[in-house]
Amino acid sequence: MTTDGANVSERNADRTRSTAGTATETAPGRDPEAVSRFVERFASQLVEAGMQRMPARVFTALLSSDTGAMTSAELGEQLRISPAAVSGAVRYLSQQHMVSREREPGSRRDRYRVHSDQWYEAVTNRDAVLRRWEDALREGVQQLGADTPAGRRIAETLAFFEFLQGEIAQLMERWRARRAELFGEDRARDDRPKG
Amino acid sequence: MTTDGANVSERNADRTRSTAGTATETAPGRDPEAVSRFVERFASQLVEAGMQRMPARVFTALLSSDTGAMTSAELGEQLRISPAAVSGAVRYLSQQHMVSREREPGSRRDRYRVHSDQWYEAVTNRDAVLRRWEDALREGVQQLGADTPAGRRIAETLAFFEFLQGEIAQLMERWRARRAELFGEDRARDDRPKG
DNA sequence: CGGTACTTTCACAAATTTGTGAAGTTAAGG
DNA sequence: CCTTAACTTCACAAATTTGTGAAAGTACCG
Numbered sequence A, B: 001m002t003t004d005g006a007n008v009s010e011r012n013a014d015r016t017r018s019t020a021g022t023a024t025e026t027a028p029g030r031d032p033e034a035v036s037r038f039v040e041r042f043a044s045q046l047v048e049a050g051m052q053r054m055p056a057r058v059f060t061a062l063l064s065s066d067t068g069a070m071t072s073a074e075l076g077e078q079l080r081i082s083p084a085a086v087s088g089a090v091r092y093l094s095q096q097h098m099v100s101r102e103r104e105p106g107s108r109r110d111r112y113r114v115h116s117d118q119w120y121e122a123v124t125n126r127d128a129v130l131r132r133w134e135d136a137l138r139e140g141v142q143q144l145g146a147d148t149p150a151g152r153r154i155a156e157t158l159a160f161f162e163f164l165q166g167e168i169a170q171l172m173e174r175w176r177a178r179r180a181e182l183f184g185e186d187r188a189r190d191d192r193p194k195g
Numbered sequence C: 001c002g003g004t005a006c007t008t009t010c011a012c013a014a015a016t017t018t019g020t021g022a023a024g025t026t027a028a029g030g
Numbered sequence D: 001c002c003t004t005a006a007c008t009t010c011a012c013a014a015a016t017t018t019g020t021g022a023a024a025g026t027a028c029c030g
Helices: A032-048 A053-063 A072-079 A083-095 A119-124 A127-144 A149-183 A185-191 B008-013 B032-048 B053-063 B072-079 B083-095 B119-124 B127-144 B149-183 B185-191
Strands: A069-071 A100-103 A110-113 B069-071 B100-103 B110-113
Touching: A032 A053, A032 A072, A032 B127, A053 A069, A053 A072, A053 A083, A053 A110, A053 B149, A069 A072, A072 A083, A072 A110, A083 A100, A119 A149, A127 A149, A127 B032, A149 B053, A149 B149, B032 B053, B032 B072, B053 B069, B053 B072, B053 B083, B053 B110, B069 B072, B072 B083, B072 B110, B083 B100, B119 B149, B127 B149
Parallel strands: none
Antiparallel strands: A069 A110, A100 A110, B069 B110, B100 B110
16 A cells, blocks of 8 residues: 555656646646546445446546546556456446447547536436336335335335436436536537547 | 224234244234245345345345334344344444334343334435545545546536535425325324334 | 343355456458 | 457456354343
């Protein structure tokens, strides 16, 4: 853990400001170590909340990249994980609609992209999850008997989730308005492939 | 559901523990197998959503019990798990405020209880979780630079969670109203100790 | 004070999950 | 076609998690 110490300045560290802040395609004062610290810290929170480790790390790496998109190789290098691990993580994230895959026409490599205007929609849109919960609960009410105390308790739980599902849709609608207000409607442009 | 006047069940519960009797408090039409099927099915959903197995099973067992409360022995017997497993699960659930522990004055055994009006408040009230996420994100904005594309993306994520936190409070307020409308204000009485 | 009835803690074996190297697959460019 | 770059799948070793029996701890009751 201690590790790092003073040491190993990456070539990046050499890059002083003297090199004119202009050609900053690759981010100006981007300290890889700071980025890594954030990635690991936020990913840990996601893991604690139930997400698998690799998907959490890959996702956070994408989230904290300037372009919002990285190749498999970049992800592997930054996170120090094998291509296999990247592949697995990315498959999971795609299934959850948290990242999308892009094929670059000229190249053989894929890019994985997080759309900042879509990823938490995917998270809150855990429609499928809620629906499965509700199915299980409905069945429970039947099996326990709607007129028993237990059945009533389950029915109330079911009603709560049904209520929740409706509320979430409205809530996201409100968020979109507030988001536009805070950041502007065109904010999402950063997340699109470069034009 | 109002109390018409036939408080028969109250006497039933008062049954003193005689030697031979196991907890034969099961309701009449209650098929243990059906109960078990529901418990396992719903618990699986919770596991899939990130909850540990034993807490999920214990919690669902409590949720689908008629009184909303069970002793360690009852839980162990129904779920076929050791006292140690019950202990661990219950500790977790208490920390999450999903069940509460009661000490019966006359007896040496604890009862664990789910309050149907409180457990999903605990779930939606993942205040602590949200706060930790927000902390990590705030730090990320700083480290990445608020004026970088990445920093802006993280800032937007942060804003979303802050928004969410505020919305949830109002949402639960609305739910309480709706719940009263659907089930009556006194619905929660089943979940309280008999007095 | 014990005696006793529970509950909790702890070390550990079993089961599960995780991430890797290597082989396999696909498709872009010659 | 063949080469080659990139991605995916697979078997497995390592690491982690899980649940248990047994010992230890607690607190009620006489």
